[in-house]
Amino acid sequence: MATPQFPSRPFTGLGRASTVGQQQQQQQAPPHANTYQPPSYGGPSNTYGAGAGAGAGQRDAMARQERERIDRERREAEERAGALDALSEEQREEINEAVNNHIDYHELKVALKALGFDLPKSDILSLLQTHGIPASATSSTHPPASATAKPTFSGPSRLVLPHASFVSIAASRILARDPRDEILRAFELFDAEGKGNINLQDLRRVARELGEGLQEEELVAMIEEFDLDGDGAISRDEFV
CATH class of the missing domain: 1.10.238.10 (EF-hand)
Known part of the structure; x- marks a missing residue:
């Protein structure tokens, strides 16, 4: 008995085309980009670094001011010693009679006027700002005036002039005066x-x-x- 012959199925190419299309789509489809961006926070190291820098700058400024104060006091001491050596005994007595302790703005003005120096208010304030110390520093509960940093000027009533500084100022002015x-x-x-x-x-x-x-x-x-x-x-x- 002969086996019946079925007609062969025509090739449509659909299956291959489908497979190839899927592969092409997979190749052409761009990969999904990761668009998530983590939030940017200021790193603690930056903040701490800025704070440390500011602190170091303040320390440097304070150290510089302290060095300047020490140098200024040293120069004043040298000038005072030289000026006193050049003064006559009468001139020394005249200065010591003018003041004998710390003096404030009004006492400084009167003392200088008694020595023949009638200075304007601006010059008196400048002397206190340069050579004065806080009035509170003269009490026994505070360190000596030489260990106290020069203050920021806040008014004549808050500053006093030590006797040694007055002697230096008066001596230099007397020596500079025309005979x-x-x-x-x-x-x-x-x-x-x-x-x-x-x-x-x-x-x-x-x-x-x-x-x-x-x-x-x-x-x-x-x-x-x-x-x-x-x-x-x-x-x-x-x-x-």
Whole structure:
């Protein structure tokens, strides 16, 4: 018995085409990109680094200020020693009589004026700012003034000038003064009325104020010694 022959199935290529298409789609399809971006946080190391840098800068500034303070105090001590050596004994006594302790703004102004230096307010404040210390630093509960950093100026009532600093300031100004000005200042002490000459009455008054027991003949002799024009008084030019 013969086996029946079935007609062969025509080739459509669908299966292969489907497979090939799927492969092509897989090849052409771009891979899914990972679009997630982790949030960016400021790293703690940056913050700490900035803080450490600022702290180091402050420490450097404080150290620099301390070095400047030490250098300034050393220079002041050297200048004070040199100035005191150049002063006469009378000038030293005059300075020491003006002040004997820490002085504030008003006392500094009066003391300098007594020495012949009538400074304006701005100059007095500048001296306190440069050489002064806080008034609170003079109490026994605070460290010595030399160990205290120079303050930031906040008003004349908050700063005082140590005696040593005043001596240095006064000595330098006295040495820088013209000797003629020093003589004229002495003349004005005798000529209190500003009349332009020194007469016998002026000498009597000054001798009495100083407690000098000078005789009348001695006072007359002083006038006659310097009275070049014979008018019975010592003029400014004759005194100089």
